[in-house]
Ligand SMILES: *[C@@H]1O[C@H](CO)[C@@H](O)[C@H](O)[C@H]1NC(C)=O
């Protein structure tokens with residue numbers, strides 16, 4: 562099953578149903594979500610709510626065909642839907658409200674909700690990075706989707722064995738991060754981290770405090786000696802400029818505790834015995 566940009570968290574969602582304590586969605590909110598989603602589905606030529614698999618397969622196939630332009634279009638559809646839902650999010654962004662509003666099973670409702678949380682990120686704060694790295698992410702899903710799905714399966718197994726806890730979610734997010742870093746570099750890791758985090762936190766907001774700043778990008782500025790191989794090898798999304806006559810490497814680095822990320826920068830410079838000092842660290 563190919564599901565682009567969607568985290569399938571059915572099992573865990575089903576197991577931790579009822580964990581969240583939010584006031585119930587009012588009747589008007591249910592109706593509003595029904596209306597907003599109906600309009601959204603009409604963009605895909607669905608005249609009623611499709612089951613989640615049909616929806617996501619359709620979405621994937623038009624994305625494959627239309628590429629990044631279709632992604633941008635889907636984000637417009639999403640933003641319209643978001644504006645339509647308005648202040649009923651967060652109170653109606655729950656599995657049970659979605660199940661009622663869309664007339665689907667709780668399993669499908671959980672998937673739709675997770676997908677909604679993910680859309681909020683990829684069509685919001687993550688938009689530019691997803692657009693820029695669209696084809697790498699797409700090819701990851703086309704050729705290495707088994708590795709991504711292995712993260713879901715590992716989480717599944719862990720929940721079956723130990724019961725749900727937020728730390729399982731943390732491991733899951735790290736797993737995604739690793740896969741996306743492997744194929745799409747640092748920025749990919751940042752994107753994968755957010756895919757997993759935003760899709761799952763939408764389902765279990767109570768776990769959000771356990772993933773604070775977990776997937777955030779920060780700007781790192783480092784003065785780098787000219788001998789640092791970083792300039793020519795793995796500069797990635799970094800940019801070199803001058804800082805009082807010395808080369809300054811500005812990297813969008815990210816704030817995960819994951820060792821891969823931090824290691825990458827220092828390691829490649831360390832090899833060449835380059836010196837790095839951070840003008841912002843004082
Ligand atoms: C929906 O139908 C219209 C008219 O047939 C077509 O032009 C459009 O491409 C379809 N959209 C999708 C997402 O399939």
Ligand SMILES: *[C@@H]1O[C@H](CO)[C@@H](O)[C@H](O)[C@H]1NC(C)=O
Pocket residue numbers: 572713714717718721
């Ligand atoms: C999750 O685990 C259960 C029990 O081991 C299994 O039946 C099910 O197929 C698994 N689902 C996924 C998506 O791995």
